[in-house]
Amino acid sequence: xxxxxxxxxxxxxxxxxxxxxxxxxxxxxxxxxxxxxxxxxxxxxxxxxxxxxxxxxxxxxxxxxxxxxxxxxxxxxxxxxxxxxxxxxxxxxxxxxxxxxxxxxxxxxxxxxxxxxxxxxxxxxxxxxxxxxxxxxxxxxxxxxxxxxxxxxxxxxxxxxxxxxxxxxxxxxxxxxxxxxxxxxxxxxxxxxxxxxxxxxxxxxxxxxxxxxxxxxxxxxxxxxxxxxxxxxxxxxxxxxxxxxxxxxxxxxxxxxxxxxxxxxxxxxxxxxxxxxxxxxx
Amino acid sequence: xxxxxxxxxxxxxxxxxxxxxxxxxxxxxxxxxxxxxxxxxxxxxxxxxxxxxxxxxxxxxxxxxxxxxxxxxxxxxxxxxxxxxxxxxxxxxxxxxxxxxxxxxxxxxxxxxxxxxxxxxxxxxxxxxxxxxxxxxxxxxxxxxxxxxxxxxxxxxxxxxxxxxxxxxxxxxxxxxxxxxxxxxxxxxxxxxxxxxxxxxxxxxxxxxxxxxxxxxxxxxxxxxxxxxxxxxxxxxxxxxxxxxxxxxxxxxxxxxxxxxxxxxxxxxxxxxxxxxxxxxxxxxxxxxxxxxxxxxxxxxxxxxx
Numbered sequence: 001x002x003x004x005x006x007x008x009x010x011x012x013x014x015x016x017x018x019x020x021x022x023x024x025x026x027x028x029x030x031x032x033x034x035x036x037x038x039x040x041x042x043x044x045x046x047x048x049x050x051x052x053x054x055x056x057x058x059x060x061x062x063x064x065x066x067x068x069x070x071x072x073x074x075x076x077x078x079x080x081x082x083x084x085x086x087x088x089x090x091x092x093x094x095x096x097x098x099x100x101x102x103x104x105x106x107x108x109x110x111x112x113x114x115x116x117x118x119x120x121x122x123x124x125x126x127x128x129x130x131x132x133x134x135x136x137x138x139x140x141x142x143x144x145x146x147x148x149x150x151x152x153x154x155x156x157x158x159x160x161x162x163x164x165x166x167x168x169x170x171x172x173x174x175x176x177x178x179x180x181x182x183x184x185x186x187x188x189x190x191x192x193x194x195x196x197x198x199x200x201x202x203x204x205x206x207x208x209x210x211x212x213x214x215x216x217x218x219x220x221x222x223x224x225x226x227x228x229x230x231x232x233x234x235x236x237x238x239x240x241x242x243x244x245x246x247x248x249x250x251x252x253x254x255x256x257x258x259x260x261x262x263x264x265x266x267x268x269x270x271x272x273x274x275x276x277x278x279x280x281x282x
Numbered sequence: 283x284x285x286x287x288x289x290x291x292x293x294x295x296x297x298x299x300x301x302x303x304x305x306x307x308x309x310x311x312x313x314x315x316x317x318x319x320x321x322x323x324x325x326x327x328x329x330x331x332x333x334x335x336x337x338x339x340x341x342x343x344x345x346x347x348x349x350x351x352x353x354x355x356x357x358x359x360x361x362x363x364x365x366x367x368x369x370x371x372x373x374x375x376x377x378x379x380x381x382x383x384x385x386x387x388x389x390x391x392x393x394x395x396x397x398x399x400x401x402x403x404x405x406x407x408x409x410x411x412x413x414x415x416x417x418x419x420x421x422x423x424x425x426x427x428x429x430x431x432x433x434x435x436x437x438x439x440x441x442x443x444x445x446x447x448x449x450x451x452x453x454x455x456x457x458x459x460x461x462x463x464x465x466x467x468x469x470x471x472x473x474x475x476x477x478x479x480x481x482x483x484x485x486x487x488x489x490x491x492x493x494x495x496x497x498x499x500x501x502x503x504x505x506x507x508x509x510x511x512x513x514x515x516x517x518x519x520x521x522x523x524x525x526x527x528x529x530x531x532x533x534x535x536x537x538x539x540x541x542x543x544x545x546x547x548x549x550x551x552x553x554x555x556x557x558x559x560x561x562x563x564x565x566x567x568x569x570x571x572x573x574x575x576x577x578x579x580x581x582x583x584x585x586x587x588x
Binding site: 018022025030031033052102120128155160189247 | 323324327328331338339407409415419423424425539561581582
């Protein structure tokens with residue numbers, strides 16, 4: 001930033017220091033990832049013969065990954081994660097976008113009260129509500145089903161807030177023109193507002209998917225069956241079965257669970273940063 | 283879903299009768315009618331969200347208080363008001379007090395650590411033009427990686443005999459430790475993992491903050507004699523990053539208060555209560571020991587602190 005103002009005086013040494021420090025901190029940050037992948041392709045003997053080498057003498061990747069995919073229902077865990085994330089996101093958009101449109105573009109009694117409710121929902125730490133939500137899912141008879149994993153997240157206060165902020169930047173004239181064309185209010189939401197709010201939609205989708213793919217707390221409470229477990233809960237089940245003796249397959253399973261988000265992140269870094277900082281960073 | 287619509291119909295009734303009374307004025311009637319249909323449409327559009335906000339946020343808040351103030355147990359058909367008995371039990375419990383202190387210590391390590399490292403890395407990245415998005419990606423990676431899986435990787439890294447950490451320390455002649463089973467190191471190690479996970483988040487927010495500082499201010503500081511980088515940093519950069527820093531502190535503090543995954547995977551609160559934190563206490567008491575009233579009392583004491 002400020003160093004740029006004197007390029008001729010400072011560029012060379014400062015650039016070297018910059019790269020040296022950032023490569024060092026970056027390497028330290030990556031150590032857990034590298035160690036995880038490294039153990040996932042080592043044979044058991046090599047893992048327990050303490051050594052520094054990240055690269056195995058004998059590559060055992062196929063065996064470890066096969067074991068991870070067959071001995072634990074890892075494909076099932078990941079499929080569960082996919083189903084749960086997709087349904088949560090779909091329902092959230094379906095519920096939040098119309099509400100956000102009403103808050104952004106319509107005048108009605110109770111609008112400020114509704115917005116206050118959204119802000120309170122935004123500030124509540126969701127885990128605090130886990131006990132009543134558990135009781136509620138018991139009463140509804142949905143404990144230990146996909147529905148239990150999904151229902152607490154059907155409405156996202158953050159989603160309503162983000163869409164409202166974005167819809168407010170769309171000129172009123174667009175809405176008026178759509179009404180003159182005979183579009184109903186609900187049609188305006190889905191045919192005009194949401195397509196115009198694609199950046200907000202992308203940011204929110206990433207926020208939601210990353211949050212729910214990674215969530216451990218609620219699935220731990222909501223489901224017991226292995227066949228319903230999303231990835232973080234699955235990796236815990238796998239870990240306690242293996243009881244720490246079989247690091248290779250466990251690391252292979254961890255790698256496979258982290259992989260989809262990491263690949264997506266590297267492919268769309270800008271969107272991820274925006275989505276996961278709540279649109280605070282453009 | 284029909285319920286909120288029926289509920290929200292009520293406030294609109296006065297305007298409906300208003301239309302009838304306003305009929306003599308020809309201009310007012312369509313305007314009133316339009317306002318009424320607009321309000322109706324708005325509540326219809328917001329209806330599902332209102333219903334779920336009430337059912338999934340506001341009702342459970344009331345539920346937590348009801349459970350905390352009564353002797354209700356999971357599955358019981360009756361309940362009676364017991365006042366603050368659950369809270370007295372919670373605060374008399376050494377385990378809870380340890381959990382509260384641990385959480386505060388954890389937050390007090392993670393927040394400043396995240397803030398300082400996040401800012402330093404952001405300043406370094408912003409100080410040059412090359413490889414910016416590469417460095418940003420690397421440092422942001424832990425923030426979006428599945429923490430449960432990464433905790434498993436950390437456990438292997440911290441393994442007392444075959445872990446990379448102890449091997450490295452032993453190789454350079456430093457004392458090793460059983461990091462997750464030693465009551466002096468368990469909580470600090472979890473805090474280091476907390477900083478590792480969150481610093482990328484602080485970094486991207488600081489990068490955005492740095493970009494928004496106008497170049498004019500640095501030019502003005504130059505004219506005023508702020509020749510050294512440190513002078514410009516002290517007089518321009520730092521004050522203008524104030525609001526961003528405040529935001530980072532709040533969000534990271536909230537995230538640190540809610541730490542759960544690393545406790546659950548790595549230490550289960552142990553050894554003893556050395557690394558027990560509030561959300562883990564809440565989980566274990568409510569859902570493993572099924573001490574409903576106790577769990578609800580922890581939950582209600584948890585919310586004001588975060």
